[in-house]
Amino acid sequence: MPASQAAIVLTTCPSQAEAERIGSLLLQQRLAACVQYQTIQSQYIWQGEICRDNEIRLTIKTATRHYPAVERLILEQHSYDCPQILLLPVSGGAAGYLQWLQNSLAP
Numbered sequence: 001m002p003a004s005q006a007a008i009v010l011t012t013c014p015s016q017a018e019a020e021r022i023g024s025l026l027l028q029q030r031l032a033a034c035v036q037y038q039t040i041q042s043q044y045i046w047q048g049e050i051c052r053d054n055e056i057r058l059t060i061k062t063a064t065r066h067y068p069a070v071e072r073l074i075l076e077q078h079s080y081d082c083p084q085i086l087l088l089p090v091s092g093g094a095a096g097y098l099q100w101l102q103n104s105l106a107p
Helices: 016-028 064-077 095-104
Strands: 006-013 034-046 049-063 086-089
Touching: 006 016, 006 064, 006 095, 016 034, 016 049, 016 064, 049 064, 049 095, 064 086
Parallel strands: none
Antiparallel strands: 006 049, 006 086, 034 049
16 A cells, blocks of 8 residues: 555544544644544443443544554553554545645655
């Protein structure tokens, strides 16, 4: 996968405050061009039990070259023992938007 390929990283946080703290750090370090926050309800299996929680989903717009640093920052800042961190490479999009994304990120 090309190092400059646009990518989406998804993670969830237990609170808006934690989500915004992580998002702000990603933006300040120019590891993300944009972070969106969405309130969701998650149901999942944890330690053999079915759990249900309200969470904040972060949709992080970045590039594949920044994924290792994005993952490291999330793991350092996150309160969960095992946070969701998923990399979704972007296979296409509006040329102007993709150019803005690349120009907004650290080289």
